[in-house]
Amino acid sequence: MDEKVLMKGTDALSEAAVQAGCRCYFGYPITPQNEIPEYMSRRMEEVGGVFLQGESEIASINMVLGAAATGARAMTSSSSPGISLKQEGLSFMAALELPAVIVNINRGGPGLGNIAPSQGDYYQATRGGGHGDYRMPVYAPASVQELYDITMQTFDVADKYRTPVMILGDGMTGQIVEPIIAHEYIRPAEDLPPKDYILDGAQGRPSRIIKSLILDVREMEEHNWKLKRKYDLMKQELPQWEEFMTDDAKMTIIAYGTAARIAKGAVKRARSQGLKVGLLRPITLWPFPDEAIISVAKKSKIFLVFEMSTGQMIDDVRLAVEGRVPCEFYGRPGGIVPAPQELARIIERYWLQKEL
């Protein structure tokens, strides 16, 4: 089990979910993520789980909600337009405090857009997306191994905090084939809370209600504050990031997911020319790794935020930085995946402009 195997991103994600005990998958076809439901349709049968192709993304997320309410580890996957349709369900699951994993293989947008890799859904993913005052953990893996590991982790995070959790990738994350160690799922060291809320019939216990309708405004306010306390705890416990050559960096690139892979290549190129450039890669987009950003901001003279969008994560970087360092931006929206050389040229330009 611990030897390396070649795996495609979508397969790694799907298999990790199965290994982590996901036994209910509901989804609706949309490119570029169809390999996930296809894998699950075959695999769930083998492990005695449930695969069901819903009549829509709305139906699929509500099937996930229903399965989660009975205590199952459940998952759905989709791509940008489909994720828009799931927002109603996500808001309800956040309110009902039901755990599940939602995969968004982000494509170019808005609208139908295209099926190429894009990071245009950052706002939607990290700002709630659905209605109401809620947050949702969002993970952005950048390699197949990380996709495998993080998928397992998201099921634990979902159960620990009783929340929907999103994995945000793109066509590149899903299609790339890399050698990984497809290790077994290891339960987290700390015990996950007992699922004492699930509905399985009021047998030998009082009946249970899973609801979000709270007409009394004081009770509703308290529910909002209760959720807020939970989100504050997530902010303390969940942030994850990777730093690459940041220690002596005068310029730090901030990028996540596919953009971070490109950025790493660009940083290596810049370093080979003697430019002290580093990379900070947020792995959790919410909660955003503010502390890491602040700590790197103390060392760097300039941040260059690189996204495959017109600039969304840069808002979070600026909020964390609070003016400590200037934040420049380079973006390629619409499905363009630039080569590291292109970003390396941008780095060089800023280096000269800012006289670093």
Add this chain to the structure above:
Amino acid sequence: MKTIYTRPKCLKPAPFHYCPGCGHSIIHRLMCELIDEMDLQGRIIGIPPAGCAVLAYNYFDIDICESAHGRGCAIATGMKRARPDKIIFTYQGDGDMAAIGTAETLHAANRGEKITSIFVNNAVYGMTGGQMAPTTMLGQKTSTSPYGRRPDVEGYPLKITDLIGTLPGAAYVTRTSVATPAKILATKKAIRKAFEVQMAGLGYSLVEVLSPCPTNWKVSPKDSFIYLEEKMEKEYPLGVMKDITTKKKDS
């Protein structure tokens, strides 16, 4: 002394919030009686709608999961697939079932999900104040069809139960009414059968119950039962649309 009438065990001792003359209270009670009689409390899960019956958990002493407007049958599907040993029912109004949730309802029925839907049709959106529903009858005035429902403007009443009766996945589909004591008893019998069909794993079961909404019909509770029989039952004839258990007997 023999007890002949009492509060069902799983009907919580709470006063109904429903308007005087509303059919929900009758239907709730029938269902609670059945859950007691069939000894289902320990393995039944209910999914009320967004609508007047959203507060059903205040009355049913069983496990209940709220649903977003119209999504009941999708939630029920997820539950039943995850826990096939449980009895799952949705309790839905006309807007929930036949407008915003049409897709979820039809596809769950067509897949033959082993769930039961209790569909309470009162031809208006009750909770929001009596707006036009998909089941509002031609000529019927509502707060959003003040000139009466006109086929060329608002279209026709949607008979979703008749549609579902044509689907191979549906095992038992019927329409009843709570207009008279005899019809109330027939409704109870139909809901019992719907649960039995689910427990036998035969497929989707649906009981449409025609029910009065005196507040939004703007008639007295007493007159609402007359309206129910004279208007609603004419537009929506009572009877069984599909019953695969009788077919089996025939063959």
